[in-house]
Amino acid sequence: MLDCVPRSAKGKRSIRKKFEDNPMHRFDLLATVAGKLLTEEEDSSTLVNITGPPNLKDSKNVKNEQVDVSNLFESEDSVRISCDDSVLGPDHIFKKELHPTKEAASAPDFPILYPNKLGKESVLTSIKGDGDKEPLQITQDDVVKIGPDMYNAVDPMDMDVKPPPLVSSVPPHEKGVELVVDRESHKSFSGCKFPTIVTNNYHRPHHIGDHRIRKLLASKIRKQAPKRIYKEELSNTEIKSAFYSKKVCYARQRTRKTTMFKRRNLFEHCSVSPFGRQVCNQGTSKGPAKGTIKFEESDSLSASHGASVALSSMIVQNSSSSQDYHVKLNIKSFKVPELFIEVPETATVGSLKRTIMEAVTAVLGNGLHVSVLLQGKKVRDDNKTLRQAGISCGNKLDDLGFSLEPKSSQAPFQLTVRGDSERLARIQPTATPFRQPIVTFSSNCPESDHDSVHSPTNALSVNKTPSSSQMLVPVPSMDLLDLVPRRKLRQSELSQRRIRRPFSVAEVEALVEAVEKLGTGRWRDVKLRAFDKAKHRTYVDLKDKWKTLVHTASISPQQRRGEPVPQELLDRVLSAQAYWSQ
DNA sequence: TTTAGGG
């Protein structure tokens, strides 16, 4: 069954596919977000969420650049991809949900529609199985709209709760087809011109409809595949790759930047000098005042000019089913460029952590360029299979390596972060970073013990390799957070500022309505009443929003920013505020 | 955990 759901004029659109009666064995997923659509507002970024509990959970911020998200999910649960519409508007929301059944007979297929900002161009995605080759025609009936009422203010990104049932019908022969949504058809989406279906070869990448689609990844889904949480949240750089049991998982994501917001904040107190350095406007002039603590990495690798080192190991496994050899690979650690950190004694441990995070994030903020090296030579043909490239059993896997180079080649920089004590912490790479790719590969080293790393210094010096004999576990390739012990990793994650998600008018309306009835002191109730399904809106958020609404309503329209809130609503805000203030 | 406010 295929459920397509368009929304009202200003609503979200999505196409959902249910697999209850359409066994899935494997599927491809490709999501592309045209970053240029996000350039309007500096502060904003688009969040691409991919969630597929318990297999995948991820989110990325992207901006000014097209982003390619390809993932492989295991079957059991639903999977979805959504795009934050905080900047692009609702039309940018896209998502996908899969509800594959346990038994995977043949490759399933599902269409994903990516409405874009103006509906001028649609992004094509295709998922096809290797079953029926008969083209599937999607009719208008396959598209249904999701009301703009946001369904109780549910954020489109939040698919914990499914939108109201969408009804549609799809020919029974939909199996093994590819849905193509071309620009034109999408442009007239509301006009109901529909996608055409084209059959295609399973593993072949499709570049239909939109050249922005970079890659189509395929993978097998095993019903018994161990569930893994694949998560990468290092704000900026996001590259993941993992290969695990009976499954090859590719995740390719190019995110220009993550914490744009955070970085902005970071730079707020700095200016760029003619020399390309970030100079702090305040505080720095005081220089390394007494009481400053300095950390300087002394690892031998420091000499590598801030290069990153990834240690990994790989083994090849022959799956029971034939010619399917799976390469397992584990990048145990990832080294960041040498950093010089200077923080006042009065800074808190928390601020130090953040400072380090900011530094690392800034260094790798523009992403990494990954190269695969075999026996020292770069494997340039991306289309080669691992086997063709010689990365398979029988080869000297010890010679496999990865080159991780920061994409940006910004000049040396210096970041300043406000310390908790009002003094500033300074971070700066001590060498010209990202010049040479540093990659190391090793498969015969002692198992690393992350938990033994406790000090920041050591944290940046992790340099151990896994044993080739150990069972490799899927690990985010270059998760910088892996540099620190688990517990700290959690901390870091928690300290990540949430992405900004402006309230839509619909949400404001829901909030106003709830407050009018419940008052301004029962935010939990307001949350339950109007935003129960919007997981990303906490009662604190609602309280904060109300605060800003009251403020907004108090100032002149010229002073207001962001999406304009109808005066009618603002009036209600003021009256409600006045009423409940008594 | 929720509320209430400052940052």
Place this chain on the structure above:
DNA sequence: CCCTAAA
């Protein structure tokens, strides 16, 4: 949005 003191 974040952070937290208070309740």
